[in-house]
Amino acid sequence: LLIAAALEQYSEHPIAYAFKQLQLSQLPTVEQLKNEVGLGLSAVIDGKSYKLGHSQFALGENYHTENDDFLRIFLSCNQQAIAYFDFKDTTRHESATLIQQLKKLGLKTVLLSGDRSQAPYLLAKELAIDEAHGGLLPQDKAEYVHQQQALGAVVIMVGDGVNDAPVLGQSHVSIAMSSGADLAQMTADAVLLGDRLPALMTAQQVSRKTSGIIKQNLAWAFMYNLVILPPAALGYVPPWLAAIGMSLSSLFVVFNA
Numbered sequence: 001l002l003i004a005a006a007l008e009q010y011s012e013h014p015i016a017y018a019f020k021q022l023q024l025s026q027l028p029t030v031e032q033l034k035n036e037v038g039l040g041l042s043a044v045i046d047g048k049s050y051k052l053g054h055s056q057f058a059l060g061e062n063y064h065t066e067n068d069d070f071l072r073i074f075l076s077c078n079q080q081a082i083a084y085f086d087f088k089d090t091t092r093h094e095s096a097t098l099i100q101q102l103k104k105l106g107l108k109t110v111l112l113s114g115d116r117s118q119a120p121y122l123l124a125k126e127l128a129i130d131e132a133h134g135g136l137l138p139q140d141k142a143e144y145v146h147q148q149q150a151l152g153a154v155v156i157m158v159g160d161g162v163n164d165a166p167v168l169g170q171s172h173v174s175i176a177m178s179s180g181a182d183l184a185q186m187t188a189d190a191v192l193l194g195d196r197l198p199a200l201m202t203a204q205q206v207s208r209k210t211s212g213i214i215k216q217n218l219a220w221a222f223m224y225n226l227v228i229l230p231p232a233a234l235g236y237v238p239p240w241l242a243a244i245g246m247s248l249s250s251l252f253v254v255f256n257a
Helices: 002-008 014-020 055-059 095-104 119-127 138-150 162-170 182-187 199-233 239-256
Strands: 031-036 040-045 048-053 071-077 080-087 110-112 131-133 156-159 173-177 190-192
Touching: 002 014, 002 040, 002 048, 002 071, 048 055, 055 071, 055 080, 095 119, 095 199, 110 119, 110 138, 119 131, 138 162, 156 162, 162 173, 162 182, 173 182, 190 199, 199 239
Parallel strands: 110 131, 156 173, 173 190
Antiparallel strands: 031 040, 040 048, 048 071, 071 080
């Protein structure tokens, strides 16, 4: 446990947070720490090589574990398993309501996860998410979004981890959680303050209303200029009246916005 906590102390992954909550003291000194994105952590402690991550990363490509309904990571020393840790997460109480609201808008919901267990698929079933994909590396997530975009889809991505940075950058609109990794927040277009998932619906409603107002203003400006500018250019409207009319048109647009 001390070795695993020592490896995780520099990570921003949610799994690392679970170890940090234990508040263990006198952690061993870590050298040559490497974060293999989407795979796990490796380091040298007291001259021994340790790996902490999913089974194939920690124990070798030929090692496979059963797909349980929880996340299991292995700690190995020189490719030999010395411990494993099982993790389960709780579902946010507002998640199911949010998914239903998104689907009522005609949006397709997709869950992309690096978790290699059955947990992503069970979560998708629980929340009635349309589609789920597990065991994905960061580049796999970005490639999935790229494929959807090639088919004409407009993609909104919500993520929180370092592993989500590539797919956040690939999406048309990207949103990060305020408790997520700094890299995810820097890559995203927006950040959900307070991690409030219902704010996604608020943002969607505000953005649609904003888009509607922009279209109203563009339509007004086009019609006004079409009606007023030709008579003014031909001398049928005195310059002072045209100037007043243009000012009133600008005020209308500002107040409408």
